[in-house]
Amino acid sequence: MITIENITGGYSKKPVIDQVSLEVDTGEFFGLLGPNGSGKTTLFKLMSGGLPVMDGTVFLNGKSVLHMSQLERARHIAVLSQETNVSFDFTVEEIVRLGRYAFQKGLFKTLSGRDKELIDEVMEITSITCYRHQPFHMLSGGEKQRVLLAKALVQEPEVLLLDEPTNHLDIKHTFDLLDVLKRWQEERKLTIFAILHDLNIAALYCDRVGILHEGRLTNVGSVDVLRKRSELAEIYGVETWTQPHPTLARPQLLMNPHKKKQEPLSLLEDYSLEQTEDAIRLSFPQQLRTISNGVAGEGIQWMKHFVNFHVDKQYDSRTPKEDAEQWLLKRGLPVEQSIGMMTAVHLENAVMKEEIIHGSAMLVLVTAGTGNAVDITCRSTETAGEKIGTINTFVFADAHLTDGALVNACMSATEAKVKALHDEMIRDPVSGTMATSTSTDSLVIGVTQQGTRTPYAGSGTAVGSGIGQLVYEATKEALQMDRSWKEARP
Ligand SMILES: Nc1ncnc2c1ncn2[C@@H]1O[C@H](COP(=O)(O)OP(=O)(O)OP(=O)(O)O)[C@@H](O)[C@H]1O
Numbered sequence: 299m300i301t302i303e304n305i306t307g308g309y310s311k312k313p314v315i316d317q318v319s320l321e322v323d324t325g326e327f328f329g330l331l332g333p334n335g336s337g338k339t340t341l342f343k344l345m346s347g348g349l350p351v352m353d354g355t356v357f358l359n360g361k362s363v364l365h366m367s368q369l370e371r372a373r374h375i376a377v378l379s380q381e382t383n384v385s386f387d388f389t390v391e392e393i394v395r396l397g398r399y400a401f402q403k404g405l406f407k408t409l410s411g412r413d414k415e416l417i418d419e420v421m422e423i424t425s426i427t428c429y430r431h432q433p434f435h436m437l438s439g440g441e442k443q444r445v446l447l448a449k450a451l452v453q454e455p456e457v458l459l460l461d462e463p464t465n466h467l468d469i470k471h472t473f474d475l476l477d478v479l480k481r482w483q484e485e486r487k488l489t490i491f492a493i494l495h496d497l498n499i500a501a502l503y504c505d506r507v508g509i510l511h512e513g514r515l516t517n518v519g520s521v522d523v524l525r526k527r528s529e530l531a532e533i534y535g536v537e538t539w540t541q542p543h544p545t546l547a548r549p550q551l552l553m554n555p556h557k558k559k560q561e562p563l564s565l566l567e568d569y570s571l572e573q574t575e576d577a578i579r580l581s582f583p584q585q586l587r588t589i590s591n592g593v594a595g596e597g598i599q600w601m602k603h604f605v606n607f608h609v610d611k612q613y614d615s616r617t618p619k620e621d622a623e624q625w626l627l628k629r630g631l632p633v634e635q636s637i638g639m640m641t642a643v644h645l646e647n648a649v650m651k652e653e654i655i656h657g658s659a660m661l662v663l664v665t666a667g668t669g670n671a672v673d674i675t676c677r678s679t680e681t682a683g684e685k686i687g688t689i690n691t692f693v694f695a696d697a698h699l700t701d702g703a704l705v706n707a708c709m710s711a712t713e714a715k716v717k718a719l720h721d722e723m724i725r726d727p728v729s730g731t732m733a734t735s736t737s738t739d740s741l742v743i744g745v746t747q748q749g750t751r752t753p754y755a756g757s758g759t760a761v762g763s764g765i766g767q768l769v770y771e772a773t774k775e776a777l778q779m780d781r782s783w784k785e786a787r788p
Contacts, residue, residue: 299321299322299323299324299357299358299359299489300320300321300322300345300356300357300358300363300457300489300491301320301321301356301357301360302318302319302320302321302322302345302354302356303319303354303355303356303357304317304318304319304353304354304355305317305318305319305341305344305345305351305353305354305355305356306318306351306352306353306354307340307344307349307350307351307352307353307354308337308340308349308352308513309340309349313352313513314337314340314513315337315340315341315344315513316513316514317353317354317514318341318354318510318513318514318515319354319515320508320515320518322489322491322506323489324359324456324487324489325483325484325487325488325489326483326489326490326505326506327479327480327483327490327492327503327504327505327506328489328490328491328492328504328505328506328507328508329492329493329494329500329503329504329506329507329508330342330491330492330493330494330507330508330510331493331494331495331497331500331507331508331509331510332509332510332511332533333511333533333534333535336510336511336512336513337510337512337513338461338493338510339380339461339493340513341510342379342459342461342493344356345363345459345491346375346377346379346459347363347364347368347371348377348379351364358374358375358456358457359456363375369400372399372400372453373400373453374455374456374457375455375456375457375458375459376397376449376450376451376453376455376457376458376459377450377458377459378446378447378450378458378459378460378461378463379461380461380462380465387433387434387435388433388434389430389431389432389433389434390421390426390429390430390431390432390434390437390445391417391421391430391431393434393445393446393449394417394420394421394426394445394448394449394452395409395413395417395452396449397417397448397449397450397451397452397453398413398416398417398452398453400453413452416452416454417452420448420451420452421448423478424444424445424447424448424451424475424478425444425471425474426441426444426445426448429441429445438466439466440466440467440468440471442466443463443464443465443466443467443475444467444471444475447463447475447478451478451482454486455488456487456488456489457488457489457490457491458479458482458488458489458490458491458492459491459492460479460490460491460492460493461492461493462493462494462495463475463476463479463492464476464494464496464499465495472499476499476502476503479492479503480503492504497524497530497551498550498551500521500524501521501524501543501548501549501550501551502543502546502548502550504521505520506518506519506520506521507519507520507521507523507524509523509529509533511533516529516533517529521548521549522549524540524549524551525540525549527539527540530551536553536554537553537554538551538552538553538554539551539552539553539554540552560584561584562748563582563583563584563696563746563748564659565582565659565660565661565694565695565696565746566652566654566659566661568582568583568584569581569582569661569694571650573645573648574645575608575644575645576607576608576645577605577606577607577608577625577629577645578605578606578645578648578663578665579603579604579605579629579631580603580604580605580661580663580692580694581602581603581604582602582694582744583602584602584746585600585601585602585635586600586601586602586694586744586745586746586747587599587600587699587704587744587745587746587747588600588601588637588742588743588744588745589701589704589705589707589708589742589743590637590740590741590742590743591740591741592622592637592638592639592740592742593618593619593621593622593638593639593640593740594619594622594623594626594633594636594637594638595633595636595637595638595742596637598701598704599637600635601635601636601637601742601744602632602635602636603626603631603632603635603636603637604636604637604663604692604742604744605625605626605629605631605636605637605638605639606639606640606641606645606648606663606665606690606692607622607625607638607639607640607641608640608641608642608643608644608645609640609641609642610642611642613640613642615640618640621640622638622639622640623638625638626638637742639690639692639740639742640688640690640740641665641667641688641690642667642687642688643665643666643667643687643688643690643780644783645665647665647666647776647779647780647783648663648664648665648776649663649664649665649666649772649773649775649776649779650662650663650664650772651768651771651772653764653768655760655763655764655767655768656760656761656763656764657760658695658696658697658760658761658764659695659696660693660694660695660696660764660765660768661692661693661694661695662691662692662693662694662765662768662769662772663691663692663772664689664690664691664692664769664772664773664775664776665688665689665690665776666689666690666773666776666777666779666780667687667688667689667736667780668687668689668719668724668733668736668777668780669687669736670687670688670736670737670738671687671719671724671725671726671727671733671735671736672726672728672733672734672735672736672737673725673726673729673731673732673733673734674734674735675731675734676726676728676729676731687736688736688737688738688739688740689715689735689736689739689740689773689776690739690740690741691711691715691739691740691741691742691769691772691773692742692744693707693711693741693742693743693744693765693768693769694744694745695707695743695744695745695746695761695764695765696745696746696748696749697745697746697747697748697749697752697755697761698745698746698747698748698749698750698751698752699745699747699751699752699753699755699761700751700752700753702753702754703752703753703754703755703761704743704745704755706754706755706756706759706762707743707745707755707761707762707765708741708743709756710755710756710757710761710762710763710765710766710769711741711743711765711766711769712735712741713757713766714765714766714767714768714769714770714773715735715739715769715770715773716734716735717770718769718770718773718774718777719732719733719734719735719773719777720732721774722774722777722778722781724777743765
């Protein structure tokens with residue numbers, strides 16, 4: 299365990315680092331963050347003996363690090379600082395070998411067989427074996443960084459102090475290097491104290507972080523401290539948003555540039571509509587913030603084009619996403635900016651409604667078939683087996699919604715659809731009870747993100763109730779059209 303106790307120091311009488319205390323557990327990866335000039339490198343130098351302390355001390359497992367000889371310190375602590383200047387023209391291998399110096403015995407300090415094996419292993423995992431015989435000064439900044447990391451790792455340290463270890467590295471080498479460190483941390487209980495600038499990298503790799511601000515350590519804790527938007531805005535002067543990583547329980551930050559304001563979008567005037575037998579396409583000149591379960595473009599996204607494709611009753615639905623993406627491409631629509639849904643319902647039965655409700659412009663498009671109508675409260679997963687019935691709902695609103703409000707909006711649209719199914723007496727053909735949906739319904743909510751940001755879009759809000767009213771009317775009418783169409787073609 300490293301214990302930093304009230305450490306104070308700097309370059310003149312006025313200290314840069316002011317009474318910093320911190321404990322880093324054995325086997326922990328601690329990330330020191332902070333804006334330029336906040337004192338990170340100064341603290342690093344005070345900890346590693348590169349700068350004399352004015353007050354306080356640093357302990358490693360209870361023993362004062364600052365009173366250790368250089369050789370003794372090198373047996374426990376490896377340092378990778380920002381300075382990559384190497385005075386002699388050593389080869390890569392010679393530099394890495396220097397890392398074993400503190401452990402070499404005898405008058406001539408020769409390398410043991412184990413030392414050589416370790417050097418080979420570390421050169422391999424830091425991907426520098428191919429530069430083995432090259433002069434260090436002929437390497438790129440990123441390659442030098444990896445060589446110096448290899449030198450630090452062959453010390454087999456208990457503690458590794460790193461000052462911006464990835465600042466010269468491309469994305470692949472950044473992740474490779476941090477993966478190596480993480481593996482050593484986990485397998486060898488290596489304690490890592492690293493200065494990091496990239497908050498997203500810190501969020502992915504650190505067990506705990508702390509932010510240095512004007513020489514004082516603040517916000518020490520799990521990486522969830524990076525969710526504190528107002529603190530980050532105060533310390534860094536940048537507006538941030540936190541998003542969850544899609545597969546890891548770790549936050550990721552998005553930054554807001556101070557960009558020029560976009561032309562306002564008039565939802566009901568600025569869209570274009572194209573309808574053929576094969577597809578209905580609605581496009582906007584700007585991307586809308588969307589939440590959707592469409593076969594193409596699902597999730598939370600920014601999208602411009604919204605397409606409902608007609609498919610044959612016999613459509614083989616094994617690769618719906620790929621098919622929808624191909625159809626988008628055939629129409630010259632970029633997959634990254636388009637939502638695609640499918641329906642076997644004839645598109646002349648689509649219903650579109652637009653209105654300004656409670657001051658918000660709304661546009662709703664629905665196609666409804668009920669062959670696969672289902673009562674979700676019945677336990678059977680058996681369906682009628684007919685593939686023609688699905689309800690596809692496109693909802694557009696001139697509103698500025700949080701992600702939570704987008705979920706609210708989905709609920710509002712769904713509640714309205716269920717009411718329409720109920721009022722049209724649509725039944726689950728298997729259970730005979732009232733249907734709540736069809737088995738393959740799709741929905742998109744698209745909002746302009748203009749105006750005042752609101753965290754709610756449920757039934758108690760103007761936006762939610764507007765969505766509810768229009769979706770109800772459009773779904774009811776679409777269900778009636780579907781019924782009439784079927785009755786006309788028994
Ligand atoms: N050798 C030096 N002599 C005098 N002042 C220094 C010296 N090195 C740094 N400073 C000052 O100490 C303060 C902290 O610098 P430090 O390098 O520790 O910041 P940092 O947080 O590591 O910044 P960065 O993110 O830019 O690397 C700064 O105001 C800097 O000007």
